[in-house]
Amino acid sequence: MSTPSANPRTDVRDRTGGAARPAAAAPRTPSGGPRRTRLSRAQRAEQIRAAALELALAEGLPNLTHRSLAAHLAVTHGLIAHYEPDIDALRAHAYTALIDAEFEAAAAPALAAPTATAGLAILIDRMSVSGREAHAALWLDGWTMGRADATMAASVRTAMDAWQDMVESLLTRGRDAGEFAVVDPAGAAWEFIALLDGLNAHLLVAYPGPGTYRERIATAFEHRLHLAPGTLGSPPPEQARARPAPAAPQPAGAPETGQASDTSRAPKSTGAPGCAAPSPAAPTPSRTATEGDADDRA
Numbered sequence: 001m002s003t004p005s006a007n008p009r010t011d012v013r014d015r016t017g018g019a020a021r022p023a024a025a026a027p028r029t030p031s032g033g034p035r036r037t038r039l040s041r042a043q044r045a046e047q048i049r050a051a052a053l054e055l056a057l058a059e060g061l062p063n064l065t066h067r068s069l070a071a072h073l074a075v076t077h078g079l080i081a082h083y084e085p086d087i088d089a090l091r092a093h094a095y096t097a098l099i100d101a102e103f104e105a106a107a108a109p110a111l112a113a114p115t116a117t118a119g120l121a122i123l124i125d126r127m128s129v130s131g132r133e134a135h136a137a138l139w140l141d142g143w144t145m146g147r148a149d150a151t152m153a154a155s156v157r158t159a160m161d162a163w164q165d166m167v168e169s170l171l172t173r174g175r176d177a178g179e180f181a182v183v184d185p186a187g188a189a190w191e192f193i194a195l196l197d198g199l200n201a202h203l204l205v206a207y208p209g210p211g212t213y214r215e216r217i218a219t220a221f222e223h224r225l226h227l228a229p230g231t232l233g234s235p236p237p238e239q240a241r242a243r244p245a246p247a248a249p250q251p252a253g254a255p256e257t258g259q260a261s262d263t264s265r266a267p268k269s270t271g272a273p274g275c276a277a278p279s280p281a282a283p284t285p286s287r288t289a290t291e292g293d294a295d296d297r298a
Contacts, residue, residue, distance in 0.1 A: 047073065048083050049093065056094040057134045061141035064091050092155045095142050099159045102135045107166045116174030120221070121232050123167070127196050128213035136200035163193050174225075181226035188224055195220060 039047065051072050056064050066087055070077045084090045106126045113119035146153035164186075171185035171192075182188050195217050202213070218232035 044079075045083050048080060049090075052084075052090055052094045053097055056091070056138065057098055060137055061091050061095060061145060064094060088149050088151055091145070092149070092151045095138060095152065096155045096159070098135065098138055099142070102132070103159065103162055103166075110170060111166070115179060116170050116177060117179050117227070117231060119170050120174070121218075123170075124214060124217050124221070124232055128199060128217050130203070130206075130210040133203050136203040139197070139200045140204070160193070163196075164189055167192050171225075182224070191224060192221060 048069060051069055052064055055068055055072055059068070064087070066077050066080045066084070069080045069084075073080075106123055109126075110119040110122045113122055142152055142156040142159075146156045168185050168189035171180060171182060171188050174180040175182050175185060199213060199217065202208075203210075215233050219229070221227075222229060222232050
């Protein structure tokens with residue numbers, strides 16, 4: 001009688017010609033699902049911080065909690081609390097990283113423009129368009145949460161200092177070149193930033209309409225700098241008008257600390273160079289809630 005052939009996918013024959021033996025099964029969880037690949041401590045910490053940036057931008061800083069992160073990554077609340085015990089510090093980190101990315105995306109082309117007037121027009125163009133509502137909401141979240149959270153308040157002030165210094169340096173350059181009739185670049189920079197702050201609130205409710213934002217910001221500042229009407233309202237050249245989305249912060253090994261102010265007028269980083277870029281969520285594992293985890297005010 002002939003012997004049935006072995007199934008090559010489930011049987012492994014001994015090299016000496018012995019009987020077939022079952023192949024080793026893939027690791028399974030108690031519920032029967034595939035076992036999740038274990039991440040190193042550094043990988044897990046980076047994954048959590050990347051997810052924090054995603055949630056902050058998509059759902060707002062108040063909705064960034066231990067529990068929302070656990071649900072987003074399909075892990076336990078206790079695991080998130082173990083890696084990020086201070087949710088306020090994590091919110092401030094996410095705010096700083098995201099606001100810093102938008103700042104760098106706006107400041108670099110503005111300061112590289114051939115004239116200060118062109119640079120100011122680039123700033124107006126970039127900050128007064130639809131599509132940046134999520135970042136506008138972050139600014140408002142930071143101001144609101146900063147009332148009761150000293151860490152967040154410090155992060156917001158650092159971001160505002162960077163904008164003040166960058167715009168002031170642009171206006172000083174224009175004044176020295178004879179482009180602007182302005183005797184107080186610091187005061188004019190403060191006024192310009194106040195206009196953008198108000199615009200952040202208007203963007204969130206589309207008031208009075210996205211098509212009016214550029215003209216309204218430009219007209220006010222043309223008057224402040226004694227420029228001819230339309231000088232800043234006209235869109236800058238196409239190469240200057242390109243508005244790629246702010247690049248997500250890239251993973252780095254440096255700690256998350258805001259950079260100290262210096263006396264130069266070069267744009268300053270507002271945030272944490274050590275934040276990780278958003279990465280795909282981990283495969284969804286079988287999970288059970290961890291009992292007894294401390295509440296995170298979710």
